[in-house]
Amino acid sequence: MDISVKQASPASMKSACLVVVVHEKRKLSRSAVLLNEASKDFLSRIVKSGDLRKGKTLLLHNVPNVAADRVLLVAGGKADATTLGQTKKALNAAATALSDSGAANAALFLDDWLIEGGDAQHAARHISETLTAASYRFTELKSNDNTLPLKRVTLVTKDGRQTSAAKAGARIGHAIGVGVNFARDLGNRPANVCTPTHLAEQARELKKGRVKLRVEIIEEKRMHELGMGSLLSVSSGSRQPAKLIVFQYRGGPAKQKPVVLVGKGVTFDTGGISLKPAATMDEMKFDMCGAASVFGTLKACAEIDLPLNVVGLVPATENMPGGLATRPGDVVTSMSGQTIEILNTDAEGRLILADALSYAARFNPDVVIDIATLTGACVIALGEHASGLMSNDQKLADRLLAAGDSAGDRCWQLPLWDEYQEQLKTNFADMANVGGRSAGTITAACFLSRFTKKYRWAHLDIAGTAWLGGTKKGATGRPVPLLMQYLLEHRR
Numbered sequence: 001m002d003i004s005v006k007q008a009s010p011a012s013m014k015s016a017c018l019v020v021v022v023h024e025k026r027k028l029s030r031s032a033v034l035l036n037e038a039s040k041d042f043l044s045r046i047v048k049s050g051d052l053r054k055g056k057t058l059l060l061h062n063v064p065n066v067a068a069d070r071v072l073l074v075a076g077g078k079a080d081a082t083t084l085g086q087t088k089k090a091l092n093a094a095a096t097a098l099s100d101s102g103a104a105n106a107a108l109f110l111d112d113w114l115i116e117g118g119d120a121q122h123a124a125r126h127i128s129e130t131l132t133a134a135s136y137r138f139t140e141l142k143s144n145d146n147t148l149p150l151k152r153v154t155l156v157t158k159d160g161r162q163t164s165a166a167k168a169g170a171r172i173g174h175a176i177g178v179g180v181n182f183a184r185d186l187g188n189r190p191a192n193v194c195t196p197t198h199l200a201e202q203a204r205e206l207k208k209g210r211v212k213l214r215v216e217i218i219e220e221k222r223m224h225e226l227g228m229g230s231l232l233s234v235s236s237g238s239r240q241p242a243k244l245i246v247f248q249y250r251g252g253p254a255k256q257k258p259v260v261l262v263g264k265g266v267t268f269d270t271g272g273i274s275l276k277p278a279a280t281m282d283e284m285k286f287d288m289c290g291a292a293s294v295f296g297t298l299k300a301c302a303e304i305d306l307p308l309n310v311v312g313l314v315p316a317t318e319n320m321p322g323g324l325a326t327r328p329g330d331v332v333t334s335m336s337g338q339t340i341e342i343l344n345t346d347a348e349g350r351l352i353l354a355d356a357l358s359y360a361a362r363f364n365p366d367v368v369i370d371i372a373t374l375t376g377a378c379v380i381a382l383g384e385h386a387s388g389l390m391s392n393d394q395k396l397a398d399r400l401l402a403a404g405d406s407a408g409d410r411c412w413q414l415p416l417w418d419e420y421q422e423q424l425k426t427n428f429a430d431m432a433n434v435g436g437r438s439a440g441t442i443t444a445a446c447f448l449s450r451f452t453k454k455y456r457w458a459h460l461d462i463a464g465t466a467w468l469g470g471t472k473k474g475a476t477g478r479p480v481p482l483l484m485q486y487l488l489e490h491r492r
């Protein structure tokens with residue numbers, strides 16, 4: 001979807017659909033007031049009728065003295081005190097109504113969408129991001145691919161100053177939306193399409209035509225040479241060869257230390273020999289959503305030409321119960337030299353991340369952030385609203401918490417106290433790969449922390465946020481907005 005910015009007045013503006021907000025207590029937004037004046041109280045009479053219900057929209061045709069074909073009323077939050085959450089809800093409701101109508105283009109008035117505590121740029125960013133993400137459909141595997149009628153959105157401003165702020169915000173928001181949708185495409189693809197090899201091909205594809213982005217694929221032979229026994233212990237049960245994808249985005253000065261993003265890329269998680277139960281196992285195709293968020297974030301960085309160095313590492317593998325699969329009780333040696341007793345082959349994410357996190361040290365990172373659909377326990381703890389956050393550096397944790405808040409893609413911190421490390425003790429190796437039933441999200445992070453001693457590190461457990469189940473089944477593209485917000489503010 002194409003988003004442009006233009007200065008115009010509501011009543012005379014030509015458009016297939018003008019989208020205007022009516023705030024709580026039937027208070028018309030500034031653009032609604034102007035349309036109401038032009039149409040001689042047409043809007044206020046309709047609003048008084050009560051047909052615009054809370055959280056809903058109302059589509060009007062033939063509004064007198066208005067040049068546009070349609071006017072879509074959208075019920076918004078409190079005038080002057082609308083939260084980001086309310087704004088996103090209203091934007092999504094508007095997007096649904098627009099896609100149900102036949103309108104090929106639409107116009108929104110920036111003043112209608114100002115968020116409490118934010119400016120015009122902030123509003124423009126969230127409008128572009130939300131509408132870009134709302135236009136997403138996963139149709140590539142359907143025979144009749146019904147395309148959306150809505151192709152263009154215009155953000156309407158009142159003056160030159162607002163126009164330049166809106167342009168800057170719209171550019172960033174659109175890039176984030178595109179990154180989110182890319183992550184969703186990778187996540188939604190079934191595991192027979194989206195294999196580790198497919199992810200490697202997608203990485204090469206992403207690189208094409210982008211001089212600041214480099215891609216290298218590390219094959220299993222090289223993993224052996226590097227001593228990545230932990231990562232290889234997961235791929236050994238699969239016919240699909242593992243790949244370690246290395247992105248280097250060089251937007252900053254050559255000497256600037258990079259932010260390293262590490263994404264779990266298990267393209268299908270059967271559990272291995274510790275086989276998972278059948279119910280909802282199909283959803284384990286989403287077990288590469290951490291990897292997908294790294295792809296999406298790098299794409300967004302490249303789109304906006306972010307002046308920062310970012311490295312993306314994606315260990316990609318299947319977790320299958322083949323004849324060469326790891327058995328419970330097997331002991332492997334990780335790239336760090338530490339030995340691991342694999343008591344449960346379904347705790348595979350931490351095994352592949354361990355070696356990728358060791359590999360991350362060679363980039364002399366400023367910070368390392370890993371993103372992983374790591375534990376079912378995190379879904380129990382936080383549900384689908386917040387990702388789990390754990391870190392060895394409180395300043396980094398605080399920045400990620402703040403980034404999540406302002407991006408509307410929140411995370412919530414859990415402790416990483418030493419006491420929890422005890423649960424990983426075993427008689428047979430340096431550590432076990434599981435720590436028992438209690439505090440499963442934290443002990444998974446404790447395991448990772450043993451491979452991240454050389455740098456500032458944070459772990460995002462996105463098991464609850466990366467996809468939705470039920471009738472809304474599909475990848476969400478989270479936490480691309482959080483990561484982009486963090487990167488945008490990284491050196492400030």
Ligand code: BES
Nearest residue numbers: 344346347348373374375376377434463
């Ligand atoms: N990919 C799963 C985690 C997961 C499960 C995410 C369900 C979302 C929904 C991960 O590889 C896994 O299987 N974790 C185990 C760890 C356990 C064996 C310690 C889990 O959470 O059950």
Ligand code: MN
Nearest residue numbers: 269346347348
């Ligand atoms: Mn697993």
Ligand code: ZN
Nearest residue numbers: 266269287349
């Ligand atoms: Zn997994």
